[in-house]
Amino acid sequence: MSTAARSAAAFREEAHEALGRPNLKTGLDRTIGLLQSRRHDVLAKYPEFEAAREIGSRIKDHTLAHLDHYLAEFEKNATAAGAHVHWAETPEEACRLVIDLCQKAEAKSVTRVKSMLGEEIGLPKALADAGIERVETDLAEHIIQLAEEPPSHIVIPAMHKTREEVADLFAVHHKEPKIGGEVGTLVESARHELRPKYVGADVGISGANFLIASTGSVCTVTNEGNAELTTELPRMHIVTAGIEKVVPTPEHALVLLRLLARSALGIEFTQYTSFFTGPRRPGETSGPEEMHIVLVDNGRTQMLAGEMRPMLRCIRCAACINHCPVYSVIGGHPYGSPYPGPMGSVLTPALQSLETAKDLPHACTLNGRCAEVCPVKIPLPDLIRSLRDDTWRRKLVPAPSRWAVKAWAAIAARPWLYRRAAAMASRTMRLWSRGKPMIARLPFAGGWTDTRDFPVPHGGTFMEQYKQKQGQR
Numbered sequence: 001m002s003t004a005a006r007s008a009a010a011f012r013e014e015a016h017e018a019l020g021r022p023n024l025k026t027g028l029d030r031t032i033g034l035l036q037s038r039r040h041d042v043l044a045k046y047p048e049f050e051a052a053r054e055i056g057s058r059i060k061d062h063t064l065a066h067l068d069h070y071l072a073e074f075e076k077n078a079t080a081a082g083a084h085v086h087w088a089e090t091p092e093e094a095c096r097l098v099i100d101l102c103q104k105a106e107a108k109s110v111t112r113v114k115s116m117l118g119e120e121i122g123l124p125k126a127l128a129d130a131g132i133e134r135v136e137t138d139l140a141e142h143i144i145q146l147a148e149e150p151p152s153h154i155v156i157p158a159m160h161k162t163r164e165e166v167a168d169l170f171a172v173h174h175k176e177p178k179i180g181g182e183v184g185t186l187v188e189s190a191r192h193e194l195r196p197k198y199v200g201a202d203v204g205i206s207g208a209n210f211l212i213a214s215t216g217s218v219c220t221v222t223n224e225g226n227a228e229l230t231t232e233l234p235r236m237h238i239v240t241a242g243i244e245k246v247v248p249t250p251e252h253a254l255v256l257l258r259l260l261a262r263s264a265l266g267i268e269f270t271q272y273t274s275f276f277t278g279p280r281r282p283g284e285t286s287g288p289e290e291m292h293i294v295l296v297d298n299g300r301t302q303m304l305a306g307e308m309r310p311m312l313r314c315i316r317c318a319a320c321i322n323h324c325p326v327y328s329v330i331g332g333h334p335y336g337s338p339y340p341g342p343m344g345s346v347l348t349p350a351l352q353s354l355e356t357a358k359d360l361p362h363a364c365t366l367n368g369r370c371a372e373v374c375p376v377k378i379p380l381p382d383l384i385r386s387l388r389d390d391t392w393r394r395k396l397v398p399a400p401s402r403w404a405v406k407a408w409a410a411i412a413a414r415p416w417l418y419r420r421a422a423a424m425a426s427r428t429m430r431l432w433s434r435g436k437p438m439i440a441r442l443p444f445a446g447g448w449t450d451t452r453d454f455p456v457p458h459g460g461t462f463m464e465q466y467k468q469k470q471g472q473r
């Protein structure tokens, strides 16, 4: 699978294909179960969680309401600290800026910290096209770079890979692979491979978890320490960040950092939380000579002005993804963007287009777990419902589905007709089943019966059973 910018247009086919991959389910089950139970345990020791969620969502809402002010403040303070701030409206503009900076630094090799914004704008491909070697330093990103695959999760990009598959990859690609499939051995092998690359890199590229307006700082969080090595050792540090990442002060970032670590990995705080403020100053012994921050819009100001605005509160913790029943069986690749699961079903139509990503809002059971776990209280099911409504109004739903829904609406609006239709359908299915408890094939319901059997209704319609029970009483 290519690492170029992806499209959500083939969601149905790719989801179908993913359902037939047994290794995928094994990889997902192992990690998702662990993440859910860890989150549950850490929140049991954090009684302020609900209050912190409320404060976190208000911080984000306030900043979004005054985004122009906080972005200007961030630019002023970052510039005063010696960094250069660049603005990019489109992914192409953002990539061009980064490549120009790399070429100015005569970069042959760049190290990179995991950044979904980098994936969103297609930076890996842009670097390859410019002939610049890219070294992914996050362990999971390193794995998928070797496998030449895009990320399938925003926090654990190689979630779809089993330990055994990773061991096979390292055995083929590492210069001196450590033998053995244990996690510790695999980590050691990756460290051995990556350490020399940090020292040889000309430019380090990172994303940002938060941009602090009052200090002009860039905040990154990792559990591997790779952000510090990536940004401190090369001559130039380039940051690519979405404009919605800005928060007013470090204290505001701290509230969100506490929510982020617990929601993402079920830990109280990430191992490495760094604030980078400008390049190396005179007298300092480490840090880059130049620091550049590329602030990317890519549809965000449009979201700010519309119904999808609450989605800009997202702090990319992936809790919604880890609790999504659809993601848990198909993984992240079918979503056709770096953002899978419920958050991707809202964000991708906004970033690509609703025409391209029209199937994503429909790939949802609307069970509401995503909204329950979201640490900044994004009403994901409401946003998904609103996008479904848009696909309907813009006639992006296939004609047969539209006719079926219209027919159902006409029947449902007339209770007497609905009762008769339901009774007739129930009887017809019982006849069709020929006494068996499940129906293997049902006309006009191939989308359901192709992959699972349909249960035969028992005991009449709800109203028939209700009347019968009333009579018994």
Ligand code: SF4
Binding pocket: 263, 313, 314, 315, 316, 317, 318, 319, 320, 321, 343, 370, 373, 374, 375, 376, 377, 378
């Ligand atoms: S939508 Fe909420 S739960 Fe999902 S990644 Fe964003 S902040 Fe986390």
